[in-house]
Amino acid sequence: MxxxxxxxxxxxxxxxxxxxxxxxxxxxxxxLKNVVRFVSSQPQYSLLHxxxxxxxxxxxxxxxxxxxxxxxxxxxxxxxKYLPNSPVPxxxxxxxxxxxxxxxxxxxxxxxxxAVQKVRQLAGNANLTLAQFALAWVLRQPNVTSAIxxxxxxxQVNDNATASGAxxxxxxxTEAERLLPSC
Numbered sequence: 001m002x003x004x005x006x007x008x009x010x011x012x013x014x015x016x017x018x019x020x021x022x023x024x025x026x027x028x029x030x031x032l033k034n035v036v037r038f039v040s041s042q043p044q045y046s047l048l049h050x051x052x053x054x055x056x057x058x059x060x061x062x063x064x065x066x067x068x069x070x071x072x073x074x075x076x077x078x079x080x081k082y083l084p085n086s087p088v089p090x091x092x093x094x095x096x097x098x099x100x101x102x103x104x105x106x107x108x109x110x111x112x113x114x115a116v117q118k119v120r121q122l123a124g125n126a127n128l129t130l131a132q133f134a135l136a137w138v139l140r141q142p143n144v145t146s147a148i149x150x151x152x153x154x155x156q157v158n159d160n161a162t163a164s165g166a167x168x169x170x171x172x173x174t175e176a177e178r179l180l181p182s183c
Contacts, residue, residue, distance in 0.1 A: 001035040008036045015039045017068070023055045030063055038065050045069035045144070047078060047119070047134055047180045048107055057143050066145040069138055073149060075099075077107045078134035080120050084113040115179045122176050126168045131156075135163030137173050 007013040017040030018026070029038065041060050043052045049071065060067060073079055076093050088094040094103055106112060116130070123133030138147050151157045 001029055001032050005035045017041060017065075019043070019070075023059060026056075026059060026063075026065075037063075040066050040068050040145075042068050042070060042148075044071045045138055046072045046074040047137055047176055048074040048112070049104070050177075057141060061143045065143075067141070067143050068146045068148065069144055070148045072135055072138040072147040073131055074107055074134075075103045077103070077112075077116060078119075078130060080116060080130040082108060082113055082116075084110040084117065112180070118179050119176045122172045122179075126166070126172050128163070128166055128168070129159060131159060132163040132166060133168070133172075133176070135160055136166040136168050137176060139164060139166075140168070140170075140173065 004013070004016045008016060016036060017038055018029075019042035021029075021041070026038075026041075029035075041056065043056060045052045045067065046069075052067065052069075057067065059065075076082070081092060082088055082094060088108070093099045094108060119133065120130040123130045126133055126136075128136065135147055135149065138144055149160045151160065
């Protein structure tokens with residue numbers, strides 16, 4: 001923390017953040033005196049990975065630390081492109097030996113993929129694509145300021161951006177949470 005503080009005070013760095021720190025480490029850093037404070041956290045967060053709800057969002061909210069979440073579409077699983085009991089698409093992240101290594105194997109099980117397809121129906125009830133619905137779910141959190149998404153085509157960028165202004169009935173999100181327990 002001292003080195004980060006020196007970097008900020010010297011003008012080399014404007015703000016500091018962390019990614020995937022355990023709660024104990026964050027709490028310890030917040031207790032330090034005469035050091036700059038974190039302004040952001042970069043956790044993995046999605047309907048399929050809800051670990052930040054186990055204290056990080058609450059602690060960060062109380063401490064003025066915003067979330068810039070990564071993998072809000074669960075490496076593409078929450079776009080609906082992976083279908084239950086079907087081979088993964090040849091040009092997908094899951095088919096790539098290096099990129100596929102980041103996918104949680106539980107996300108590609110038939111049970112999870114069937115649940116994702118049910119969430120697609122909920123998204124339709126909200127007049128959203130599945131990806132828009134999943135992004136809107138992440139962005140509904142007051143402490144989430146941004147979601148890092150990837151896109152392989154320009155239309156995906158436009159589709160994803162639509163999620164930021166989506167007004168979704170909270171009961172649809174509650175049902176999605178019920179259908180997709182965090183893996």
